[in-house]
Amino acid sequence: MNKRPTLADVAARAGLSKTAVSLVLNDRPGSRLSPEAVQRIHDAARELNYRPNPAARSLRIGRTNTIGFISDEVTVTRYASAMIRGLLDVADEHDHGVLIAETGNHPKQLAKALESMVDRQVDGIVFGSLTARLLDLPELPEHLRAVTANATSTTAHSAVLPSEHEAGHRIAQLLLDAGHGSGIGIIGHAPLACSDPRISATIGRRFAGIRDALAEAGAEPLAVAEFEIWEPWNGYDATKEVLDSGAPVTGLVCLNDRVAFGAYQALQERGLRVPDDVSIASFDDDEIAAYLRPGLTTARLPYEEMGRVAMSQLLDPDAPTGERLVPMPVQLRDSIAPCPADSHGAHGFRP
């Protein structure tokens, strides 16, 4: 019965033309309507609770006030979905909606998602990725603005990435400041990932940041455990190997929190305590970082902020474009302690 009021209804109620109503409600600059007319129109619109039909508007003006978000997988860590929150926040501020699609890393799915977005005439697309890497995107239609979030690509206009070099530097500096300069181990260097941007566009920078901080302090890592897949069990194994090697480590830089979790387990089995015997710092600020005992000091991957920045680049006409680096804030917890005086070789590395 009661269908939505249209522009014509408002016009009828205000006793003016549709043109007048449209001009007033969109407050077009050139229009010169009397203050009374403007008032009547606003009143009528409010009384009828008029809201423009977006389909009709899109049809006319060719824009939809909708942004598409296409990501590989949002479901793998909770922080990746924080990216959605960042996107939504900014989109909401600009009165835009967000349409989502997931590709599960299949190029065919990507093409399909993209086609669906183009069909639906979104005004722009954010391509998100769980891990910061080079995405192979198909050619985009001329007019469509695109930004990658936590990713780069050859075709998108702008890219938003975490500031990994800085984060690596700061995390290493924390251990150096605590006096661990001569006892630092690195758990999780990944040469393959460093060299292939399709695996990671930023891990190399993270590692370089760590190296640079050490080099500036005149230090060198005592041990570097290399492995490509950063899960707790790998961190566990690698940490055991480092301890078994006899290297007198007092501080570990773990390349992510899951690896650090494995390191905690390995240290515990060896009877070493965090941070009294060994300090640990890490990256990601995953869920578990706060759950560990003691809490893990880690540099956060700023998914939410990357989402915000990416969406701003699409919607904010004067947002800077190109590659944007978003800082990775360090979450200070309790996993770093000053290096014990007798750090060199004092505690047992054997079972």
Added chain:
Amino acid sequence: MNKRPTLADVAARAGLSKTAVSLVLNDRPGSRLSPEAVQRIHDAARELNYRPNPAARSLRIGRTNTIGFISDEVTVTRYASAMIRGLLDVADEHDHGVLIAETGNHPKQLAKALESMVDRQVDGIVFGSLTARLLDLPELPEHLRAVTANATSTTAHSAVLPSEHEAGHRIAQLLLDAGHGSGIGIIGHAPLACSDPRISATIGRRFAGIRDALAEAGAEPLAVAEFEIWEPWNGYDATKEVLDSGAPVTGLVCLNDRVAFGAYQALQERGLRVPDDVSIASFDDDEIAAYLRPGLTTARLPYEEMGRVAMSQLLDPDAPTGERLVPMPVQLRDSIAPCPADSHGAHGFRP
């Protein structure tokens, strides 16, 4: 230059009317066009790569092939965002798009999100929740179909919930089967949450399932630690209290994985080993359940499946409506062992 082809372009190329093209491409039953005409139209559409303009179509038929997803917070656990994947999967199968909005639990945000969805003329709405609870939803427009996922409400047409009673029963049964009948402790009973559906609509069922399994086996819990907020530190404290009380527990049912994580930490500090000294089972299948050593046996909250079911209820004309219970599959890992023969009071409860 090259704008999208329209229906008129296809009609011109096929040498037929727009009406004919529309009828053929939507294969309307009543239309009786010659096979040649049908072929010519299909050819023309393919050659021009014609895709209908969704705005024009929505304007005409009043539907948008779009479903809205409004949730309180998708960003808190990774599994909650699995719900999005389930939704997207099914929506995709039905060629529908998904618009998302988040409310952060503010009623004002909820009203705004809902208004935005209604404005955009979505065909239906899924209201998702991180925790299974009663949502206070505003009155919905007559024609708008709505389903709650991992939630209930007084206004939505259908609700999808995890099958908590069954899960509680099965988890308890696992410990009973391993012979822990006389040594079971429950960590995390939450009377407040059980009684207030706005906090939880299902925790009561979970607990009832546990109780029922014990009762059927003629057992009673040796200890029940009550606390409302299920974080690792609370599980840690509660487990210590239970151990300190002297109750000879050999099996713990933790009410979620984070609590179980705290229990692991407490047991470890007391020198008790999982599962040799104490078996543990839990709920959620959170990220950490697989990371713990030994792996935690737990009943998964089926977020993805709930998303699938919820979207099916909206899009599938013959999906059953009303309250749908989705099974919670048990992830068997290594945290349960047969009860040691000397289970009663044999291991130390003191520091």
Added chain:
DNA sequence: TCGATCTGCTGAAAGCATTTAGCATAGTCA
């Protein structure tokens, strides 16, 4: 042979907001 029915197809309206072009009226300047 005439009317009815079927076949194959089309014109035009409808759905709603935006925008161009332009119409009266009143005021301004020379």
Added chain:
DNA sequence: TGACTATGCTAAATGCTTTCAGCAGATCGA
């Protein structure tokens, strides 16, 4: 006074698809 501009407002076209109503011509039944 006459030409011109400014003011306040509107009719009609436009964007693209769907759909109602209906038109010729062929076929059929009586």
